[in-house]
Amino acid sequence: MNRFLLPRFDDGDMYSCSRYTAEEWDxxxxxxxxxxxxxxxxxxxxxxxxxxxxxxMTQPKFRHRSCYRIMLYLGVIDFTCVIINSIISGYFSIVGSVYCTRPMLTYIAGCISTGK
Incomplete structure (x- = not known):
């Protein structure tokens, strides 16, 4: 997310897609x-x-205990991460995507899945 929050952030050659043209990346x-x-x-x-x-875990008899509220929150995060890590990664595998063919989608999906 440094790329969006810090406009002067220089990531150097780590994520440089300028080495090849779009056709070569394809x-x-x-x-x-x-x-x-x-x-x-x-x-x-x-x-x-x-x-x-x-x-x-959403039933009223469990909701009044803080441990179940924490587990519910972590469960929702796990649910979201499974969607990102499996379904989006599966899509990338089906189309054969590399980072430089879809850099924004790959970068944002990676930041969300590791940042949650």
Whole structure:
């Protein structure tokens, strides 16, 4: 997020996409449908199995205890991170995306998934 918050932040060659043209970056793509679908399906399965656990923690008999409120908050964060880490990563695998083909989406998804 330093790129957005600190406009003079110089990341040097770490994230430089100027080495190749857009067509050359597209040539580095390596789409993999099987791995992408595996990521997406496993993420959906994990999220569907996570929903009943979150529903139990929202019941009134558990909500008055602070430990369940903390666990509910952490569960919502886990739920969101599974969506980002599995479903967006699966999409990137299916289309064969590299960082320089979609730099903003990759950067923002990485910041959200690691920052939560």
């Amino acid at each position: 040539s580095f793509r390596n789409p993999n449908l099987f791995i992408g679908l595996f990521y997406i399906c496993s993420g959906i399965i994990y999220d569907v199995l996570y929903l009943p656990v979150l529903a139990v």
